[in-house]
Amino acid sequence: MASRRRRSTLLAATAAGALLTVLGSSTTATAAVRTYPIAPGITVNVRTGPGTGYSVVRVLPVGSRVPIYCQTPGTTVTGYYGTTNIWDNVSNGEFVSDAYVNSGSDGYVADRCA
Known part of the structure; x- marks a missing residue:
């Protein structure tokens, strides 16, 4: 059970990190327009x-x-x-x-x- 919980937590953290990377990239691109x-x-x-x-x-x-x-x-x-x-x-x-x-x-x- 603990192993399954650890995998779920790792999966959620990975997904959150990927989302932040995508959002950060689009924000950076938008900020470049003067x-x-x-x-x-x-x-x-x-x-x-x-x-x-x-x-x-x-x-x-x-x-x-x-x-x-x-x-x-x-x-x-x-x-x-x-x-x-x-x-x-x-x-x-x-x-x-x-x-x-x-x-x-x-x-x-x-x-x-x-």
């Missing part, structure tokens, strides 16, 4: 794809910050922070031109989107 401010004093369109020809799904209000999960080339846009063809994936399938995001870089600040 947010960046959009251009001051203006609103910015969020689109369904990396270009001006894609539909606008919402508008970011003045003073917003956006997470950048990945970046991809698209339509070239001239905006507050210059001219660029880099588009920031700010959520699942929603993009903002990097010309309106203060990412502090002339290049990619996140991995390129797959």
